[in-house]
Amino acid sequence: MSFKERVNKEFSPRMWVLLLMAVAFSAILIWRLYYVQLLDKGAYTSEMKKQIIRPVRIPPVRGRIESINGEVLANNEPSFSLDFYLPEYRRPGVSKYWTAAENVSVFIKEIEARIHHHANISTSFIEKALRRREKDLGISLQKKAKTKEAFEQQKIRNQLLRKEKLESLVVFKDVLPGLIDQVKSLNLPNSLEWRDAQLLCHLDKIKVDEGLGSYSRTGKALIQELDALCLAMGREHEVELEDVVQHLYRKPALPFRGLSDLSLKDRSVLAGRKTKRYQVVMTPKRIYKDNYVFSHITGYTGRREPSSHEDIDDYFYFSPELWGRTGLEYAYDKELAGKGGKELLYVNRTGFAVDKVKGLGTENSIIEAKHGENLRLTIDEEAQAIAYDLMKDKRGSMVVMDIYTGAILVMVSTPSFDLSRIRHFDYYKEIVRDAPSVPWVKLPRAMHNRAVQAAYMPGSIIKPLVAGLALESGLIDEDSIYDCDGAYKLGKSSKIRCANRWGHGKLNVTKALEVSCNPFFIDLAVRLGMEDLVGLYERVGLGKFPIYEEGISKRLSYESKGSLPDIELDNRIGELAYIGIGQGKIELSPIQACAYIAAIANGGNLLKPYLVDEHLDSLEKNIISKHQNHFRGDLGFSQKTIDLIHRGMFDVIHGSNASAKAGRTDEGITLAGKTGTAQVPYYEKNEQGKTKLGADGKAIRKIQKNCWFASFGPYESPRYASIVLVEDGNSGGRVLLQ
Secondary structure: OOHHHHHHHHOOHHHHHHHHHHHHHHHHHHHHHHHHHHHOHHHHHHHHHHHHEEEEEEOOOOOOEEOOOOOEEEEEEEEEEEEEOHHHHOOOOOOHHHHHHHHHHHHHHHHHHHHOOOOOOOHHHHHHHHHHHHHHOOOOOOOOOOOHHHHHHHHHHHHHHHHHOOOEEEEEOOOOHHHHHHHOOOOOOOOEEEEOOEEEEEHHHOOOOOOOOHHHHHHHHHHHHHHHHHHHHOOOOOOOHHHHHHHHHHOOOOOEEEEOOOOHHHHHHHHOOOOOOEEEEEEEEEEEOOOOOOHHHHOOEEEEOOOOOOOHHHOOEEOOEEEEOOHHHHHOHHHHHOEOEEEEEEEOOOOOEEEEOOOEOOEOOEEOOEOOOEEEEOOOHHHHHHHHHHHOOOOEEEEEEEOOOOEEEEEEEEOOOOOOOOOOHHHHHHHHOOOOOOOHHHOOOOOOOOOOOOOEOOHHHHHHHHHHHHHHHOOOOOOOOEEEOOEEEOOOOOEEEOOOOOOOEEEOHHHHHHHOOHHHHHHHHHHHOHHHHHHHHHHOOOOOOOOOEOOOEOOOOOOOOOEOOOOOOOOOHHHHHHHOOOOOOOEEOHHHHHHHHHHHHHOOEEEOOEOEEEEEOOOOOOEEEEOOOOEEEEOOOOHHHHHHHHHHHHHHHHOOOOOOHHHOOOOOOOOEEEEEEEEEEEEOEOOOOOEOEOOOOOEOEEEEEEEEEEEEEOOOOOOEEEEEEEOOOOOOOOHHHO
16 A cells, blocks of 8 residues: 555545635644744833833922022922932731731840840740640631621631630740849830740730731831931931832832931931942932021922822833922922923832842933922012011011112011921921911911911001092192091991090091091092992902013912902992991002002003012022013002102102101101001900900900001102001001010
8 A cells, every 4th residue: 555545545625624624723723923033023022121120200390589689598408318229128028926026026036135135935836836826726717707897807716715725935034133133124015924934925915916918018128228217326216117018119210218308417427338239329409598588488288199290191100300499499490390200110019129120122211300490579578578577576567679670688477487497297287276266366477478378357458548549530629628527427326436535627639648538538538439449449450460461471389369349349438438438348468568658659661560670590500580670550640649648659758747757867868758657456365266255245356457558769760669567566666576
């Protein structure tokens, strides 16, 4: 029989089909291996990189804030921290029996070190004894409780079972009494007991709860070493086990920061310990000049994870970075913050960093962080310090502004707060805590920037605006006379009294400004009407953010708009009378007041106040942007009207009946000004914060006087406008002498 005949006889058609299929599948498999390993290796290499390489964000260095004179108000200085490398502390997870045994072994090892004796039992011996005993009692065979209530009940039953079987192990025996005395001071757990010359370990008293996972044991090992280091340095730490565990869950490839702000002594202690487990690293720390003087202007920073950054999706891990919390640090956070860099790390399957990537194809493994940009302010550092010294013992604010540019030279708010301690929790809690027995108007509110965040009734400093509108409307002229008899009657039984009980008699507009006659300006307000008066107040910037404007400047944190009455709802003679003298439903901030006083001083040009003059690059070689004078409008007053207001404000200080004689000086700048006193009612409170009641059962109502002094100078050729506000004073003309 031929070979062909034998093959046809032994192989059926079905077997031929199977053989052909096997050859076809082998060819496909070979082609697929060739395609994956040679032709399509790029895609798999890219996927592999994603699994073993992690991009890490490198925090940038924050930019500086400088005064107009170039004095640095906010900068960075080197700060030393202690970082722990988590892979060096890795521990495997253990059962609840090992955890319980390990908790006891800590004390046994301490005794071993003190008496120089070896214990008869080890951690593993205790663990095996506990495991055997729990099995005998049937505890280890129990099914895990499904609810928290069932679990708690199971724990109680297990405790009762353990107490039924008493069993003890001998840890040390035949110990000399003198050696026992050396360890008597140790605060041992209930499971360890000295009995005569031996130490017993009572298994029934060992607490057996839950085992420790790998992260918990790793964190426990790290904290034990941190405790030892702090003992050597003579300081404390605030690290909790949960802090380390959370760090391991979220970013195991990054070092864990155990201590910050290491002193020279701390660093000298650590310098003598050579180890790969931890390292002293240098990081930038935000510092400020004259911590109280500029605190409300610069504001301060805190640390948070940069989750809101536009490029945050480009990184797998990132550390907390500085961000502005208040003031200019907040308003210009994006410019000051800089841009984060990038570093690539090799990680293992558990996420721990193995090594830095030195280079990977055409992609850069390290991109340096970009330094933050700098700000140059309009603030005059020397003038700010002088103003703060004048105001530091008062509750209030002082603002000085260039009347031709809107540049703010001085912006003080008191009481202030210490920027060097603001990140300390106890200090922060102290200055933000409000005593319940202190009424709101008398609270210190040190974090509150009274210059821009507060809103006050302006009192008589609003009167120059009322006079100007009346003059322009033709209601009065410089020769118009009003006869003040000591009160303005609103109806048959209601009236608003003048500061001069018997009245000022006959007076014109300049004299009315000099003596601040209430009936004169109430009469003007009633004749002008609510619509015209509120329209003027809106035109000068009341009811609007004083500094912020979209596309022009940044908004300071919690900047106040102030408030104005509703033209329709509040259009009553009583409301109209009060807003004509700066009382009632009208409130403004000192910066808003300074802006309209500046307009009066410069001839009527309304300017937008600003704090940032130049925005510079990180090296201060190029100006990115410079503030351009921003005119907001015009008062609409003629030069004749402006001159009359100037004359009246000059007489407020230099006239025969001047209400602000304290502003006179034989040397220096000749000022024109206006005083104001706004009465603010409040109720006394008891220790629980409830309103106090008098003997008649009614709430005890009192009045606080908020005192203003608005001015500009030099009078002959004005250049600067200023506002001083003091809460709880006597009068605007005398408060600065207190």
